[in-house]
Amino acid sequence: MEENSSVCVSIITPSFNQGEYLEETIQSVLNQSYSNIEYLLIDGGSKDNSVDIIKKYENRIDYWISEPDKGQADAINKGLKRANGDLVCWVNSDDILYPDYIAKRVQQFKENPNAGMIYGDIEKGPDPSIRRLRKGRQTSIKRMLKYAECPIPQQSAMWRHNVIEKIGYLVPSWHVVLDREYFIRIAANCSIKYVPGPVAFFRTHERTKSVAEKLKWAEELPKYYEMVFNENIYHLSPNLLSYKNRCLSKVYLRCARISAKAGKKRDAEDFFTQSKRSSFCNYILDRYL
Template identity: 45%
Template sequence: MNKINLPKVTIVTPSYNQAEFLEETILSVLNQTYPNIEYIVVDGGSTDGSVDIIKKYEDRLAWWVSEPDNGQSDAINKGFAHATGEIYNWLNSDDILYAETVSIAVHFMQKYPNYELVYGDRVVIDNKGRIVDVFEPVAVSRRMARFALRIPQETTFFTSRIWHKVGGLNESLHFVMDSDLWYRFLDETRFFHIPVFMGAYRNHEESKSVYGLGKEKSDKAMEEIYYLRKNYSSLLSRISLLRKMVRYFNLVRQAYEKNRRTRRLIKEEVKNEIYK
């Protein structure tokens, strides 16, 4: 690839006391096949050796800092305040991107410029990197999004334009800030689903999905879930029985979409254009 003719992609990693996983996360960005990446790491003042890991790679970072912040949303906003790329992505310090991910995202964003957000499928791994689950989301529609809007955050890429248009992340949110952002993006653009695995989400004892959004949801997490429902759901989507029906309907949609010719052609395009 010719770096001069390719859009710059800015990736921000927010980090706090995740030294166990941080180096693998950093290397998953630095080892991307895409040549025009601006990488920023924002650490919240870690005391577990994270800063030593960051310093190990600081000559390959566009900018980094380690200082107290007001949480993950604040750290991500701080990182993108230093960004100069045309396309954005953030990668949490315990997740990873696959080597061709940025190339795949840019390919489809250039091919379909009317879509200012693209997202891929996700593998779920444990603290040892073992695959424990997968997430292959359905295509996003505005109507169905009023019931639920779930896309894999680490595989999601979007233009800097819509990020600045909506004002970035809501820093008062700590558990659902990504969903809140997707809803605001949906008012600005359509979402394009790339049906290939592009990254891995790490599910472990310290991850938010476990301690905040697990079976015993924290009070703060529940407060933020109600915030999403109040601001983005329809009256019908607030009926629990209908939400349950929609979940089953999405399983049917998922099975249908997996067998569509369009999805097979996209997979073939990735294979021929990216992995050639």
């Protein structure tokens, strides 16, 4: 793959108090089979042993900083603003890139010159020895809005630097929908391409599976999709805006399930009512308009 080594790839790792996993993440970046990599590590002022781990590898890290930030999206944005690569991605500080990930993506972008973003599959589990496949699939802005879907595993996604110049940075106020929002924004402005095959490992642990984390989805998902349609933040066509009720019905139903599993009965009932209301509006539109 080194015939493509003129292409520089910027990899950003946002991190905060992830010393337990950070070294494995760093090693997965530094041990890539592709050599022309710019590595930026943005630490949020960790109080554990993270900085000691970073210093162990600092001669191979192009840029790192440890200072308080406003959350993951803010940390990623710091990296994006410093990134000089032709291609860009981020890997969280508890995840792992497989050795040929960067080489594969560089070649795939060469073969797909019109693609603004390329993504694929990942594997997930509590430990790399216990993992199962999570597949992505080809999608479009139409499908993303019609079915409230985002089948783009974050760890598998890479995009061209000029995409950042076109659409900007992540929204710092989002905590769990930050990647969904960014990828849907990319799809609304650029061509995206799915290429099958696992390229990274997504680690699931207690922090990622907590009730509080799941309830955050029920808080942010409706706000996000209501902004998409009510404020038309992506300047969507009337045809895409027509999927509002169908999309919101699915979003509210998902939030009802999340709330019910968390024991939030009243919230679950409210979301279910909203889902039925949106679904009925969609039925009327489909049948009579």
